[in-house]
Amino acid sequence: MRAENFVTRLPCQTICLMLSASPSVEHVVGATAAGLSRYGSLASTLRGHILSGEWAPGSAIPAETQLAKSCGVALGTMRQAIAVLVSEGLLERVHGRGTFVSNGIGGPSLLRFFRFRAASPDAAATTAVDEVPQSRIVSKRVIIAPPEVVIALDLPPGRRVLALTRVRSLSAQPCLYERIWLPLPLFDALVPLNKSAWDDLLYPMLQRLAGVTVHKAEDNVTFCLAATDVAEALHLQRGAPCARVARIAFDMAGRRVELRHSFGDALSFHYTAQLR
Amino acid sequence: MRAENFVTRLPCQTICLMLSASPSVEHVVGATAAGLSRYGSLASTLRGHILSGEWAPGSAIPAETQLAKSCGVALGTMRQAIAVLVSEGLLERVHGRGTFVSNGIGGPSLLRFFRFRAASPDAAATTAVDEVPQSRIVSKRVIIAPPEVVIALDLPPGRRVLALTRVRSLSAQPCLYERIWLPLPLFDALVPLNKSAWDDLLYPMLQRLAGVTVHKAEDNVTFCLAATDVAEALHLQRGAPCARVARIAFDMAGRRVELRHSFGDALSFHYTAQLR
DNA sequence: TAGTGGTCTAGACCACCTA
């Protein structure tokens, strides 16, 4: 239970010493350094510390100078290793304060490209983005993963998932109907939760209760006609045009940790993306 | 020595001005004089060379060592400056060959997130992406920019634009109906072009005939009901559900150089985006 | 073989933040 810095630094030092002491054998190592540059190996080592939870999300990692010294490399090399993880979004540097493990993406930041005209008559819509929608869990049950979920989350067949449906509202106006699938046993901790115990934002809950940090997501926008449950929840006619956003969320290790289908009234929906 | 630092800093700015050779780069000068880092100033200088056309898209820039020497800075500093432009997408480094000015984004790469189910029954759809749609210009005329275009392209009111409509087809099947607005006089060179003289891909034409490199774009996805012209072009019922992608394209200097509204059958449309 | 970018070092000093 000792997550102290001194303890965590030892394996790094060991590996680094091994690499530098016998240059002729340095490519033999399988896991960390397989024909990699030195800063690449260091990046892998640091990544390991993050993924193992040794360095918790939000916490500061040791200073560059300290890391460089304990790994026996020049400062610039260690900075380069850190830069790799920064570009991956795993670390964040703050001038004068330190380098921190990323907290992942929050719920609101994922809504940033997902707006509703109804909430803001003008096209600017920047104000509406800041408003976090209220969420109400409609149903919650454990099921065997349906084929579509098995494929999207790359699960072994027969795996159980926690299936949620919820309605999200802006200014008490229902605007999104969501079906969410969370793989088990990863999210076992969420199964006993009462419907009313869920927060408005899911991802902070996943981090707090299951230790899973959502770090990346892929959205797929399509169009469909409202099924009965969608229509009822959004106060639409059955068969009304709907926008559907299918999202796959990834954790820091790149594992697929959530599939979500969000439905909204097609005519009051827009989605923005940057290319390049 | 502190004195040494001041001494070494002065000649750099002198040489940089000499390199830029055109005092008309006011956006550079303003930023340079302020408390910018040295590599930041160097980056601005390099950017000026690219935006002025002195370094043409696709061509190699001088070697790092040479640039560093002529600017009187250490190699590492020049590398940092180059890295800035690489991260902006203006430069691309190729190990062993050189550093090249970016050619911008091609037409196909902008279609990468814009796919049609009809063309590929299964969800993978990677094959269909490589297929470049055939384009047929339906109409072409010069008009005063409508209010929406004025806003989207940030034009002075009363400005003329070249307005195009075109139909794009995959395997002879019309799948996209596009309205395109190009600001004048920037694209005056395209005005006299015959309808049949247009290529399937617009952006390479913009570069070749008007010297404008499209470098970034922003897509906004919404849904609407087909107007008469859209419906006819796509062989749909009037009022049928349509996906609309409103795209604003930017050139290397960040100017808005195109507004485009692309319409497709909503039921055979999907759009993918990565978050973070 | 010559030229390019890529990696790495061992320092120095600067800018920023917190206490």
Add this chain to the structure above:
DNA sequence: AGGTGGTCTAGACCACTAG
């Protein structure tokens, strides 16, 4: 004031690509 990351130097050697 003391710690953090940010900038910069002046070298060295390696890896890749070309003629």
